Amino acid sequence: MTGLNALNLLRPGSVEEAIAALLAHPGGRLLGGGTDLLVNMRRGIAQPETLIDTTGIAEIKRLVADGSGVTIGAGVTVATLAADGLVAARYPALSQAARCVAGPGHRKLGTLGGNLCLDTRCIYYNQTEWWRAANAHCLKNRGETCHVAPKGSRCHAAFSGDLAPALLVLGAEVEIAGPSGRRRIALGELYVEDGRAHLALRPGEVVVAVWLPPDPTAARYVKVRQRGAIDYPLAGIAVALTRSGSKIAQLRIALTGTNSRPFLLAETAAFTQRSLDDALLREIDRLVQKQVQPMRTTLMPANYRRVVAAALASRVTAELFASLAQG
Ligand SMILES: Cc1cc2nc3c(=O)[nH]c(=O)nc-3n(C[C@H](O)[C@H](O)[C@H](O)COP(=O)(O)OP(=O)(O)OC[C@H]3O[C@@H](n4cnc5c(N)ncnc54)[C@H](O)[C@@H]3O)c2cc1C
Numbered sequence: 001m002t003g004l005n006a007l008n009l010l011r012p013g014s015v016e017e018a019i020a021a022l023l024a025h026p027g028g029r030l031l032g033g034g035t036d037l038l039v040n041m042r043r044g045i046a047q048p049e050t051l052i053d054t055t056g057i058a059e060i061k062r063l064v065a066d067g068s069g070v071t072i073g074a075g076v077t078v079a080t081l082a083a084d085g086l087v088a089a090r091y092p093a094l095s096q097a098a099r100c101v102a103g104p105g106h107r108k109l110g111t112l113g114g115n116l117c118l119d120t121r122c123i124y125y126n127q128t129e130w131w132r133a134a135n136a137h138c139l140k141n142r143g144e145t146c147h148v149a150p151k152g153s154r155c156h157a158a159f160s161g162d163l164a165p166a167l168l169v170l171g172a173e174v175e176i177a178g179p180s181g182r183r184r185i186a187l188g189e190l191y192v193e194d195g196r197a198h199l200a201l202r203p204g205e206v207v208v209a210v211w212l213p214p215d216p217t218a219a220r221y222v223k224v225r226q227r228g229a230i231d232y233p234l235a236g237i238a239v240a241l242t243r244s245g246s247k248i249a250q251l252r253i254a255l256t257g258t259n260s261r262p263f264l265l266a267e268t269a270a271f272t273q274r275s276l277d278d279a280l281l282r283e284i285d286r287l288v289q290k291q292v293q294p295m296r297t298t299l300m301p302a303n304y305r306r307v308v309a310a311a312l313a314s315r316v317t318a319e320l321f322a323s324l325a326q327g
């Protein structure tokens with residue numbers, strides 16, 4: 001870890017002031033709880049001259065429910081999400097995901113916005129400055145070659161936030177504010193499959209809030225990690241399911257930890273109106289194995305992450321299906 005350089009710290013009081021600060025300081029970075037960004041700064045990976053602290057912006061700390069759904073501000077802490085009664089009652093998968101983010105101290109400071117905009121991770125990147133320099137850096141940061149896929153031209157660092165998959169299967173949308181106004185997009189559209197630039201945010205844009213629909217589907221989140229606590233997912237799986245009698249009415253599966261973006265598994269519509277049997281579970285397993293792209297970015301072999309992601313997806317689907325009363 002290295003010391004921090006001299007910094008310009010701004011504390012905007014509104015989203016508009018935060019946008020103006022980002023435009024006035026193009027190399028500046030938004031700061032939520034700092035539990036990701038400050039670690040990367042101490043490792044010399046991120047070197048912003050200006051930090052724009054969002055914790056004084058009241059608008060992004062809202063957690064409100066009305067007839068149209070639930071709006072959770074980007075500044076709401078992970079600990080609040082983990083403990084909130086409304087979230088636990090309506091969106092238990094989100095509570096489950098929040099409870100397994102990092103450790104209690106990180107959750108107390110870490111925010112929803114910071115979790116969704118977490119930098120991607122790789123064993124060749126999340127290292128000290130001297131370690132990376134000794135290895136000629138890499139494509140993602142000041143180098144010319146990817147050590148994971150040296151013949152390729154892209155970075156495969158993995159997105160490892162726990163909240164995104166739970167929100168994806170729940171049908172979340174994200175509100176973004178920027179110089180040309182506000183827009184609301186499906187959460188999946190916030191992400192790009194590129195470990196160097198995995199967020200589709202334009203210059204000056206701020207994530208303001210996440211919106212969840214009022215009638216939630218039953219859902220669960222589980223993750224596999226190397227240690228039992230304070231560890232990023234090697235693979236994290238969220239499943240949302242409704243059943244109609246003995247058949248699946250709707251199935252959504254989302255993944256984190258395996259690709260450079262969290263994503264909704266494609267082609268799950270093929271499972272609707274089907275009974276849940278071993279053949280269907282094997283199809284889910286195959287579909288996950290086909291769509292995940294784990295690379296050698298963690299100490300755990302990529303193939304383990306592929307196989308465990310698929311096994312978890314079919315296991316959680318079966319458990320969730322069994323837990324729902326026949327409708
Ligand atoms: C030891 C350790 C273990 C961890 N384990 C996990 C884990 O298991 N699961 C997990 O999900 N995370 C884990 N984390 C990462 C982190 O603690 C959480 O993801 C946390 O929620 C990040 O939120 P933050 O507010 O602290 O982010 P910050 O560090 O403040 O910000 C992260 C990124 O988001 C950007 N950002 C922040 N707010 C906004 C906004 N409103 N709009 C746009 N961009 C924004 C920042 O500019 C920065 O690039 C771990 C961290 C550590 C140090």
Ligand code: SF4
Binds near residue numbers: 141
């Ligand atoms: S995947 Fe390659 S380019 Fe990306 S961080 Fe790892 S070594 Fe660097």
